[in-house]
Every structure is written in structure tokens, then in C-alpha cells.
Amino acid sequence: MSKRIAVLAALVPALLGATAGVAPAHSAPRAPATVVTLTYDAGAAGPWADSITQAVQNWNDAVHNVRLEPASSPGAADYVYEATSGWPQTTLGPIFPGGSGDVQLGQQAVDEGYDATRITAHETGHILGLPDDYSGPCSELMSGHGPGTSCTNAKPDAAEAAQVDANYASGLAPTRHGHHQMVIDIWSGRVHSGSH
Numbered sequence: 001m002s003k004r005i006a007v008l009a010a011l012v013p014a015l016l017g018a019t020a021g022v023a024p025a026h027s028a029p030r031a032p033a034t035v036v037t038l039t040y041d042a043g044a045a046g047p048w049a050d051s052i053t054q055a056v057q058n059w060n061d062a063v064h065n066v067r068l069e070p071a072s073s074p075g076a077a078d079y080v081y082e083a084t085s086g087w088p089q090t091t092l093g094p095i096f097p098g099g100s101g102d103v104q105l106g107q108q109a110v111d112e113g114y115d116a117t118r119i120t121a122h123e124t125g126h127i128l129g130l131p132d133d134y135s136g137p138c139s140e141l142m143s144g145h146g147p148g149t150s151c152t153n154a155k156p157d158a159a160e161a162a163q164v165d166a167n168y169a170s171g172l173a174p175t176r177h178g179h180h181q182m183v184i185d186i187w188s189g190r191v192h193s194g195s196h
């Protein structure tokens, strides 16, 4: 074996190895192996039932990495919808299977003139890990009461859907400790100026 061939023989595997080492680790598919299924119980949501059905469908139509389904039994639900007399408030997720999220659908927001399905879809957005963005446009769900009572949009926009898909992209709950905070939504456009 000549000296030249020996050098090449040593070089080729090294080059192949270098190439192989760059690409694969970070170009793995981003889609999860399985879609995360979150189950909910709406047994205590009373008059909000239709709004919940529509809001859930809107989210399921918009996202790919998580799916919302009614729980087979109330005790097995990952989060619950319940009707209350106050302001809506919801656990800020993302909630994962085995979690215990709470969506309180507050009648006070409906009394203020806001659309029940938009309220329900917005609060569900919190379950999926989205924060409020009250200054956003009506095309966003998380703008909540911001655009006023004339806004009845109950579908997430593309950026909101993409953020939720990112929240569930790994299929796994983030490893963190402590409990989730509750987000309280004051669905009111009134300016408290002291005069009427």
C-alpha cells in the first residue's frame, strides 16, 4: 500500500463522519409521534353547552398537535368547563393529559354583551397555553374583550394556532414544578371614569 492511498483511506471515513454528524440531530421531524388528546368535562357548564361544542370544534379544526374530546367519565377529564355567575377565569396551560385545568365560564361577560362562543373559545385558548392579548384585533381569539362586543370571532388566527401547535409539538408536558396560575378575564369595555 502506497503512502498516498493510506492517507485517503483515513480521510474518507473522517469526512463522512463529519457530514453525518452535522445534519441528523436537529433535522428530526417536528410533528409528534402521536397527537396529544386532552379530555374535558362539561357536565357543570349548563347553558354553555352549545358554545363549548362550537369552540372545541373551532380549535380542533385549527390545530394539529392536540385534540380536544369529551371525557369518557367526569373524573377522567384533564380539564373542566363550568358555568359561574362572575367573570370568566381559566387555568393558564398548556394543560397536558393527567392535568387538572379549570374553565369558569362567567355569566357576567355575557351580561356585558360579549359572544358566548368567543368567550368559550378564548378561555379554551388559555387551557392550550395562550396568554391574553387584549390590544389585538378581532381576528385573534386572545384579544378577548379588547375589540368590543361587536366582535364575535370564535376562531383562532394562524399565529395563535401555530403557537398552540408549538406548545404540544413534543407531545410531552414541560418539566416544571409548581401549579398553573389562573387568568381572570374582565370582559368589560366600560371605562370606569366615574360618570355615566
Ligand SMILES: [Zn+2]
Pocket: 122, 123, 126, 131, 132, 144, 183, 184, 185
Ligand atoms: Zn383571557
